[in-house]
Every structure is written in structure tokens, then in C-alpha cells.
Amino acid sequence: MHGTMQDWPLLVWKLIDHAALYHGDREVVALTCEGEEVRSNWRTIHGRARQVAAALRTLGVQPGERVATLAWNTHRHVESWYGISGMGAVAHTINPRLFDDQIVYIANHAEDRVLFFDLTFVPMIERLAPRLTTIEHFVLLTDRAHMPETALNLLCYEELIAAESAGDPWTVLDEFAPAGLCYTSGTTGNPKGVQYSHRSNVLHAMAAAMTDTFRMSAQTSVFPVVPMYHANAWSIPYVAALTGAKLVMAGPNFDAPTIQRMIVKEGVDLALAVPTVWLGLLQHIEKHGGGLGRLDRTAIGGSAVPRALIEQFADLHGVTVLQLWGMTEMSPLGTVGTPCSTVAALPLDRQIDYRTKQGRATFGVEMKIVGDDGLELPRDGRAFGRLLVRGPWIVGSYFKGDGGQVTDAEGWFDTGDVATLDPGGYMQIVDRSKDVIKSGGEWISSIDLENAAVGAPGVAEAAVIGVPHPKWDERPLLLVRAKDGASVTKESVLAHLDGKIAKWWLPDDVLVVADLPHTATGKLLKTALREQYKDYRLPTA
Secondary structure, eight states, X not given: OOOSOOOOOOOTHHHHHHHHHHSTTSEEEEEOTTSOEEEEEHHHHHHHHHHHHHHHHHTTOOTTOEEEEEOOBSHHHHHHHHHHHHTTOEEEEOOTTSOHHHHHHHHHHHTOSEEEEOGGGHXXXXXXXXXXXXXXXXXXXXXXXXXXXXXXXXEEHHHHHHTSOTTSOOOOOOTTSEEEEEEEOSSSSSOEEEEEEHHHHHHHHHHHTSTTTTOOOTTOEEEEOSOTTTTGGGGHHHHHHHHTOEEEEOBTOOOHHHHHHHHHHTTOSEEEEOHHHHHHHHHHHHHHOOOOTTOOEEEEOSSOOOHHHHHHHHHHHOOEEEEEEEOGGGSSEEEEOOOOHHHHTSOHHHHHHHHTSOEEEOTTOEEEEEOTTSOBOOOSSSOEEEEXXXXXXXXXXXXXXXXXXXXXXXXXXXXXXXXXXXXTOEEEEEEESSOEXXXXXXXXXXXXXXXXXXXXXXXXXXXXXXXXXXXXXXXXXXXXXXXTTOOOOHHHHHHHHBTTBOGGGSOSEEEEESOOOBOTTXXXXXXXXXXXXXXXXXXXX
């Protein structure tokens, strides 16, 4: 027997339908790659997204097929995002910070049929297009006046959608149909795809809008500095439509003066970014002055938030820091540092003790920690173990079945993090079971970097560990052991790595050591290396 309620499928396009109907005049403001400031609103974004959907149908795209974006946070990216999933295709956001081979692998593995991309990336696509074997149409997100001279056969975005009607209906789908695709490089080997459903995205957006999460409403002016290719900008373009919030975007601009200006000019009260962005902003304000306008709270994720950053925001600007934790595999929201009533009653310095933790699980995310025997450990704030999660927006399997079974018999997903849980539900990451490095909110695979380094002339063995960095949270330190009789230098190793990995993956220092520690089974003993070099000061620090 079922209840007697209507079967109303949770579809992504219903979010923007709601925004257009009930918050149509609410602004969407964006800086573009052309150097313009575009002031739009939800009603206009909705109509243009429908034109995108119609254009994709004209190009022959079918529901369930993948359409890629390689773009910054702009009005056109938001339109494309909603238009792609609205016609039943899958919006595949590609991270431009990956190096060429990874981008090619991801696009080909996803079998993307169309690519929407910004002017910034024309040189990249000119270089990669011959290797992108499944992409049939390249759509440049600009108008005719800014179309560049290029050998690529490009479609002009503005002309493409102008030929279509905004009145065509969305595609009606099962709510479990795929809506989005993001690849994670937080594991070794090739990146793996996480395919979100319409249902999971809508539920995730509803949870993100709650008071104990981002506290968003129609009165909110929200500024996602975090890019849409980084786990859907933490769902903010969805949540803004759901709540009717004003959406502010800076396009390709991540510099502190632009961010400060946008926050003040657009009356931003909620902004979201990785710690590196906020460290740069606060340093800029300290040097040049000025304030943060109506900014009330910042949501910070991607890597651990330094206590000094939380204190500086609070003491100098009256801004509350909400620390977030999550993963691409979690859509990405897992925990938020919103204080419970007990913590909120504490003096500020004691509250900050809790704000430096990763926070409490939002409704929809179940968490537990287990020992090596798989048994659940106590939530006492002292015991630490592998962090497992499950819920309606958490990965059940990777795209195309890569990686095999990723959950246990009860549906728990192993995050790869080691954490504690306290009696109040606060989670704190204490280590990572996989030796990936988080730099400025982005993953660097230590094993991939080691494999590249071992190919350098004269190198017998290599180990990479993350070393604390005041700006980037962590940066890679590369330790190499030379082959007998070989001469290896920092300069020779870096020269070998140049062009083989992304530039931002290049280690900040290379040390040639006599030996490297190993476990009894012959594996590199990273715990010993981390302990040995925990106080090491990088030359870039």
C-alpha cells in the first residue's frame, strides 16, 4: 500500500521554473571573458536555458548523452547547465586545471557529443581537438563580435540559441535519470566519473538551502567564487534558483580586488571559496584597506580552514566562517560547521575550537567511523577510524562501473579519510588513508607524481608527501633516491617533470636523499616521512 500523494518527479529544470515564475526579476550578475558585466535575471536565464535545450535537440543530442562544459562561472554557463539537463542530456563539467591527457581521457571516456567552452580556452581546444574523438560540435560561449580567427569549426553560442524558441517544453524524465557528470582525480589511476541524477541534485539543493547549512533565501545575495567545474560550485546555482537568491559570478576573475569589489557592489552576504582565495583577499584588505560590505558569512571548503583565518574574519570583519567538507562523490556536501545550540552558547574562542572541525552532517548524510576490523567506533571525539558515508546524493557506483563495487553490503561508501566523531556530531579529519595532497582545494595524486618522477634520469625511487603551506594548505615535497653512481639534482628532476604534469602539480621542493623508509611488505612508509618532514619549510612558504 502506498500513500495517496501525487508522484511529482524531482527534476532539475523544476528549480529554474520556480525561479522564473516566483523570482523572475531577481538578478543574476556575471563578469565575462570578454570583460563585460552582464546583469540578467532568473526569468531571462530560464528562457535562454530553454533555447539551449532546443538547440541541442536541433544538433541531434539525445536524452542520456553527455554534453561537456569547459567554462567559468558566468550567466552563459548557468544557462547551458540548465539547458543540457533540461532536454534530458547530462551536463559534464570539465576542470580546466587538469593537464591535457586527463582532459582528453575524461572527454573521450564520457563520450561527450558537444562541448560548450569559454574564450579563455580556445588555445587549449585548438591543441586538443584532434584527440577529442567523440565531440561533434564545439560551441564557443560568446557572441559573433568576439568570435576569434581559428582553424576550429566553431558554433557561436549566441547565434545558436537565437535560432531557437524559448517556448519549447523541457523533457519529462524519470527522476532517477542522469543530470550531471563530474570526474574526480582524488584517487590513483585514471579519473572516475560520478554521475548525478535529477533526484540527487534536487535533494542535495534542498539540503543545502536549509537554515543549518547555507541559510539562503530570496533575500540572499550569493557569490560562488568556487567554480562550477568544482563539484557543481557546491550546488549554489541550484540552490540560488530554488530559493530565488541573487546570483553573483566573477567569470574568470579570481583576484582579490575583483572579489572585494563584487562583494561590496552587489551586496553579497554569502560567499563561497577555498581557503586560498580568502587568504589572498584578507591580505589585500590588510594592505589596501576597504571592507566587505554586507558580507555576513563565508562558506569555506576544499581543504582545512586555518584557525587564524576564522579568527581574522570574525575579529576584523564580523564575518562568520562556515567550514564545509564533502567530495565529488557526495555531490559534494557532507558536513557544515554551523554551530549547534550548545556550541553557539560558548564564548567565541571556544566556538572556534568547533569551527576548525569539519562540522556536522546535514540531513541526508549518514556517517560513521570504523576500525580496521570494520566495526563501528565510538563517537567520543577521541577514537579515529575510516570515515564511511551513505545517503541519497552519495555515489553508489562510478560511471561505466569503473572501480568495481564502491559500497559495502549496507550501502556505506568509504571516503578514504580518517576522522573522529564527537558526541555532538562534529566530524574532524585527522588523516587521509590515501596519500593524495590537497592544494588550494584541488587534489594532487602523490602516486601519479611519484610515477612521473621515477622516469627522470638517474632516479631510482621517489616519494611525495604533502607539506603544510601558509597559502595553499598543502604543497608537494618530492624526495628522490638516486641510482648508484648517478647524479641527480632538483633542477634535473623538475626539468624532467615539466610538461608531463600540470604546472600546479610541480613540487615546491625536491630533496635528494640517501634512502627512503619502507614497510615490511616493501611499500613506501609515508607516515614516517610525514613525521620526519612535518616541520619542513618549503622555499615557497
